[in-house]
Amino acid sequence: MVIAVIGAGSIGKRHAGNLEALGEAVEPIGWRGFDQAAFEARKDVEAVVIATSTPIRLELIDICARRDWPFYAEKPLAWRVAQVEAIHDAGAPVAERSMVGFMMRYHPAVRDLAARxxxxxxxxxxxxxxDVRQWRENWSFAGSYAADPEGGGVLMDLSHEVDLALALFPGLELGAVDCVGHRDFAGVDFATRLHLSSAAGVVGSVAMDYVSPVSLRRAGLRGRDEVVDLDFLAPEIRIACEENVKVVPYAFDRNDMFMDMMRDFLALVRGQDTSNNPLIPRFDRMRESSLLVARAWENRVFSGVVDMDMS
Structure with a gap:
């Protein structure tokens, strides 16, 4: 039996390599020329990793559900509410054994936050x-999925932080979604800020952009008892309480998150015990997260454009 990895891009190659490192039989399958009928008829597939572009989700998840194949679908699932509902309805038969690829839930600092x-x-x-222009060698924003006005933009691309906010603070409701666009890419958000709140008495924001000349990824929590600041790139967490300040560094490789997540996926596939991570993004628990991302995308309000040379 094999784990089929559909999608030949960088993330598909990462998943295939990690599965092989875990001792699994893997079959990488490119989307171009993909024969859905032939794939659905196969008898040697144990599970499927869906690492295609975002628009290619529903048809593959539908196949997996009809064949009783657990799946791991890369994030984000969709950019419209109706799409999210259709995908989750289609995947229901295998939802408890499947996952969505929000791997930041496996960052050790996030796991420490969840335990607090x-x-x-x-x-x-x-x-x-x-700076989106510096992502990778030979990268072309204009020729990428990110430049598509239907489902592209920074909100969809960097949606991990939206998911983390909801994972740590369940019940968040969406307020305003303020965006800055670009004169050459109509309908594509280059900088976006979500305003969120919950009935439990917490308010906050999630900001993401394609513009910053210095890469940054951080979080801050403000509480009655302590102040917590997290730098994901250092990475370290700083906890201040009255006169005491504690700084905790983390030594790990980014791929560790992908590996830990894939181990949990294989355990779900085979009915085995998963890790003790309380934030495991099991498919049956992820509808609200995907809905929050989709609602935010549908409710974007553009208030200007960034002057940024994308040539």
Missing amino acids: DLSQVYGFQFEIGH
């Missing part, structure tokens, strides 16, 4: 930003 008492937190902010 966050009931005393009244405010939060998550922020991620970097």
